[in-house]
Amino acid sequence: MSEVLSQNEIDALLSAISTGEMDAEELRREEKEQRIKTYDFKRALRFSKDQIRSLTRVHENFARLLTTFFAAQLRTYVEISVVSVDQLPYEEFIRSIPRMTILNIVEARPLDGSLLVEVNPNIAYSMMDRLMGGWGASVNKVTHLTEIETRILSRLFKNALTTYKEAWSNVVELDFTVTDFEVNPQFLQMVSPNETVVVISLSTTVGETSGMMNVCLPQVLLDPIISKLSVHNWMQNSQKELLPEEAALIEQKIRxxxxxxxxxxxxxxxxxxxxxxxxxxxxxxxxxxxxxxxxxxxxxxxxxxxxxxxxxxxxxxxxxxxxxxxx
The missing domain is CATH 2.30.330.10 (SpoA-like)
Known part of the structure; x- marks a missing residue:
């Protein structure tokens, strides 16, 4: 928004131009230069604001469902909320996460490609401590996860994907499966370094431990459903009529x-x-x-x-x- 000048500032500006202290042509050049914005092709914006808003809604719903799921599984206070939704190069995302962390590589059938769910080690160990009967203490020793610890964590996050499927159900029906479990992001090359990804950051609190969870969605994964990420399509899906067999099943259960x-x-x-x-x-x-x-x-x-x-x-x-x- 342009700055609104007061009457005194306008009078002082006109006085400076009339006395020669300020050049009008120079002001025009400065204004023209300010209109030029630097564009970084490595940070190309592939998604519109409308599509980003739809992704935000999906993951806000996911955060609510995931909060309920983890609270029931861990039997402790859990709070998860969406902090930010950004689009950036894949290489920049990998540099921004810890050198050793919990990485879940997830397939989203019938889409081609994979998405990434990164969980901060503090959060992951607090969850595992609760599952094993502890108070939820967090000890960051992700560099040497035992086979049992790996199995416990991978099973927990695998079961949590049922909430992700439900969160996406208003947009598209997807079936999520954990295909790999990794701790070092440097060994993970899902897409090219300059590929645009959408990163949804979730602030997570488990008991007294806080940290971040990140969901990384590559552009190539979202391309087939990009048209469904519009507000118009979202509203249509949320108000769609029941199929006859769905209505009959509901009536049968009510009876x-x-x-x-x-x-x-x-x-x-x-x-x-x-x-x-x-x-x-x-x-x-x-x-x-x-x-x-x-x-x-x-x-x-x-x-x-x-x-x-x-x-x-x-x-x-x-x-x-x-x-x-x-x-």
Missing amino acids: KTPLPVSVQLGTAIMNVEEFLQLNAGDIIQLNKKINQPLAVYVENNKKFMAQPGKAKNRMAVQILEQIEGDE
């Missing part, structure tokens, strides 16, 4: 949902003294006559009128009419 049904024979009013003197065999007179219909309640809502009777030697009621009213 099998149990509901409490009760019949009120009548009511009576008595004081506390009379209530305390009740004994087995006493008769309580209700406010209903034997030929009056009874009220049938469904979930404490009066829905029908019925008459009492027997069916196969069991007490029963016969529905006489439905009470019209709010559903």
Whole structure:
């Protein structure tokens, strides 16, 4: 936004131009030079703001689901939130993460290529300590992970990918699978160094330990679904109609949902003294006559009128009419 000058500043500027202290042509040249922006082709912006916003929504949903998943698995306080969504060269991303860290290489079928989920060692060891019955202490010894530790961590993150699939479901159906587990990013060459990637940084707190998780999405992976990352497509998918078989399945499950049904024979009013003197065999007179219909309640809502009777030697009621009213 252009800076708005006060009247005094405008008067001083006009005075400087009129007295020759400032050259108007020089001001025009400076303004023209300021319009030129340096463009770094190594940091080419391949994704629009609209697409970045869609990716942010997906991963905000992922952060919420992942928080619930880890809290249930680790039985401790967990908080995960999206800090930033940036597009940068793959080489720059590799340089920005720790020299030794937890790297999960993940396939996203049916897309070609892989994405990368990087977990800070402090967070990873805190999670593993909780899984093994500890208090969630973090000891960074990622350089010599044992086979058992590797198996525990890889299984934990593999199970966590179910939440990632759910987070993407409003955009596209993807099936995520962990294909490799690495600790040194220098040995990992997923794409060319100058390839543009989208890096989603997640601030993660497990108990008293805090750190970062990063999801790295290469451009080549997202190219086939880039058109689905628009707000228009997002809104369409979120409001799509149910398929007939989906509606039938939902109706079937609703029909099998149990509901409490009760019949009120009548009511009576008595004081506390009379209530305390009740004994087995006493008769309580209700406010209903034997030929009056009874009220049938469904979930404490009066829905029908019925008459009492027997069916196969069991007490029963016969529905006489439905009470019209709010559903």
